[in-house]
Amino acid sequence: MNFHIKKRLGEILIESGKITQTDLQKALEIQKSSGKKIGEILIDMNLIQEEDLTLNLSIQSHLPFIKIQDYQMSPDVLKVMPKGLAIKYKCIPIEKIGNVVSFVISDPSTIEILKSQEQFLNCTMQFFITTNSSLEKALKKHYGAL
Structure with a gap:
């Protein structure tokens, strides 16, 4: 069987140098109480821009990014x-x-x-x-x- 394991968005953002592990931990804590998606939280925290989020979602989901x-x-x-x-x-x-x-x-x-x-x-x-x-x-x- 061919199982494709998708990386989590936070891991991809860390690997790309957009956020640190500490940033991710803070965002995950906020997520527990807010229920928001991690990408939204990172944007709200001014750690990434909307395009950063979308480009990394593109990597995660294997979807081409377009303008x-x-x-x-x-x-x-x-x-x-x-x-x-x-x-x-x-x-x-x-x-x-x-x-x-x-x-x-x-x-x-x-x-x-x-x-x-x-x-x-x-x-x-x-x-x-x-x-x-x-x-x-x-x-x-x-x-x-x-």
């Missing part, structure tokens, strides 16, 4: 994902080639739920990751108020 603002989405591509689903799952389609649709997300933990929509959407999905703030701007621009 969504560099893409022009056609109205036909945007129709692939109904507004309600796009906003609920924070994802936006950027390209369709044949039956394969490329979606941009900011949270890799949503992939399982999104993949379950493939049959409903009648497409094969592939994913890219971008910063949460960039994705929210794109969702607002293309789908209206969030």
